[in-house]
Amino acid sequence: MxxxxxxxxxxxxxxxxVLGATATGRLRxxxxxxxxxxxxxxxxxxxxxxxxxxxxxxxxxxxxxxxxxxxxxxxxxxxxxxxxxxxxxxxxxxxxxxxxxxxxxxxxxxxxxxxxxxxxxxxxxxxxxxxxxxxxxxxxxxxxxxxxxxxxxxxxxxxxxxxxxxxxxxxxxxxxxxxxxxxxxxxxRSSLSAGMDNVSALFRARPDEPVLGGTFFVLVPSLAQGAPVALPARTPRALARQLHRLRPRDTYLTPPQLRDALRAGARFTGRVWTGSAPASAGLLGRVRDAGAAEAWGVYALTELFPAAAVESRAKAAYDGEGDLVGAPLPGVGTRRDAGGELLLTGPAARHRYLGEEPDPWVRTGDRAHLDAQGRIVLEGRCKDMVLRRAENIYPGLYEPLLQVRGVELAVLVGVPAGDGDERLVAVVQKAAGATEGQLRAALAGPLRRMGSARPDALLFADVPLSGRSRKPDRAATARLADARLTGARLTGARLGAHA
The missing domain is CATH 3.40.50.12780 (ANL, N-terminal domain)
Incomplete structure (x- = not known):
């Protein structure tokens, strides 16, 4: 490539x-x-x-x-x-x-x-x-x-x-x-090239039709196919203006960039792709509501990029447990180990970890299964398991249920219960214009459907993000939840003593 x-x-x-954007969204x-x-x-x-x-x-x-x-x-x-x-x-x-x-x-x-x-x-x-x-x-x-x-x-x-x-x-x-x-x-050299070939097959960029995106895996295939690439503007408002002026056929932004752009009133055109962090059916649906013809979630790892992709309509139509991320892309092989962890292989898989021996299979760290159509359905991160009352709860199985209208981001985390057990807490980030009362009413049904995995507490707060791709930081979210719950208990104790 x-x-x-x-x-x-x-x-x-x-x-x-390569195109850039000024603060007003003008292209250069x-x-x-x-x-x-x-x-x-x-x-x-x-x-x-x-x-x-x-x-x-x-x-x-x-x-x-x-x-x-x-x-x-x-x-x-x-x-x-x-x-x-x-x-x-x-x-x-x-x-x-x-x-x-x-x-x-x-x-x-x-x-x-x-x-x-x-x-x-x-x-x-x-x-x-x-x-x-x-x-x-x-x-x-x-x-x-x-x-x-x-x-x-x-x-x-x-x-x-x-x-x-x-x-x-x-x-x-x-x-x-x-x-x-x-x-x-x-x-x-071969795995890097194979990964970019996979991206090229997904994007199918056309000569002289701009692509909006800033990653290496977007730049190289697009330019090789003759398309100029516009680097995303740095501020949400400038990005919204850039999208309006450019009207790209293909756009690749991370979920946090999409959420920021939507809050700034961005309108989309053509196909929008997102990855590097979880993208809910709700977020993809909002992108389509904002003008995109298609909105795709890409399941990818540093070790194998990309592995699977799903369009918003298919993701929204999935009513099983877990998070549908799509069918494995051509050449990507899958299997599960005894604990349910998803392993991937293929020409685009990394050769090895530095200092270790080569291994054709990549451990994703995700629990997953394949549905009847052979599509990958994530059940949660292996290490994110919450142990409550001797029951193993995998947040990834249930977090999609929390993505109702008005929810921008939602995660389930465990916080210490003081006796070696954990409390399960849902931390929900509101979308602009949504109220806590509206969301409590909208979440009542989904929470009941969670059965024995129903959270012990529901908190409304901005979910902490971390890393270059701004993924939800579960450790920081758990600390935030613990602090909020502890503060509520102390406040209640003081009020009780005063009474």
Missing amino acids: LDRLDHALRSTPERPA VRATRGELAGLADAYTSSLYARGLRPGDTVGVAVRPGPRALAVMLALWRLGVRGAVLDPGAGPDVLRARLALARPALVLADATAQAVAGWARPLAGRVRLALPDLAALGPVVTVGRRLPGCAPALGAAGARVPAVDHGDGDAVIVFTSGTTSSPKAVVHS
Whole structure:
């Protein structure tokens, strides 16, 4: 796919490649296809001149956009694997991840360095762990260099020989794991390409018809098919204006971005895709009500992207227990282990975890089953199980019932009951305009249908989010629920004593 992209960029160099948006939602061309190809050529030459060779690792902390894409194209052409670094993860997490990946060089743009404030102090620390860096220094700046940033990458000049790199490592993406023991997914060149082929088959982008989305897995297939890509505006209002001006045939936004855009009055066109975090049938339905012809939820993992997809109508029509996420995409194999955990395999599956042996099967961490039509139905996260009165309760089986009109987000969490047991609490985030009274009435029926899994308490609060994809943070939500319930008990005790 990346080889096809490189050829496609050069065949129509004058056409727009990456579009941006101003604060008012107006569109601007951030890079033409020829400029993107030229930038990739320059980075390839500069990195080769610095001694980077096949099998080396380069850390990448560059915001999504033309430069980040050009860097990945350069690493692909050199046979160098890129370790994707999140500059906002904090210095301790970054040091642990760098120690695991052991990059020969870290590429960071000025904004990433300024926001995180980590590049300069980190350089000296990492140098001790990576003695092969010699005098080069471990961090260089990609793009415009601001005062206090690491040295610039430097000018091109070296001629890079054409080499067949086979099926080596392509990228390292860090996922869960503690500071002392980070976990990193390694995709090979073939698995990365297979994943982008799957996205390409889903999106079916058309030449010169803009796609709205900012992830690598959206940029590459769309550009390879001749479509320009517009990076989503950063604020909800600007995003709403951007959608109005662009009227994209395909849009990819995360669920939090969709919720923010809907609150800002956004109208959608064509097909809308969402993933990276749970997307309820209610959210997808609201997107269709706001003008989208189709609204798709994509089930994907860092280890295998994408795995399944479901359109809003099919998701809304499903009346069984659990969360329908769709039929496995072509080439994706499924099985369950003895505990009900879903395992996936296929050409797009990661090769291995860094430091571990290859394994063709990916453990999703999700309990799931296949329905009569062969579609994946999630039953909840294995580790999210709540144990109440000796009964195992899996929140994912019941959370879809809480997605009634007026509910923006709802999660079930367990909080300590003080005797080794847990209380089951539903934390519900209201949509704009909804009242607690309306939602209590609307939820009465769904709560009764939960049977023995009916929550002990219903709380209305904003659900905490975490991570780059802004998924519901269950641990933080459980702490919030515990604090609210404890506060209510203390208030009640004080009132009783006063009476």
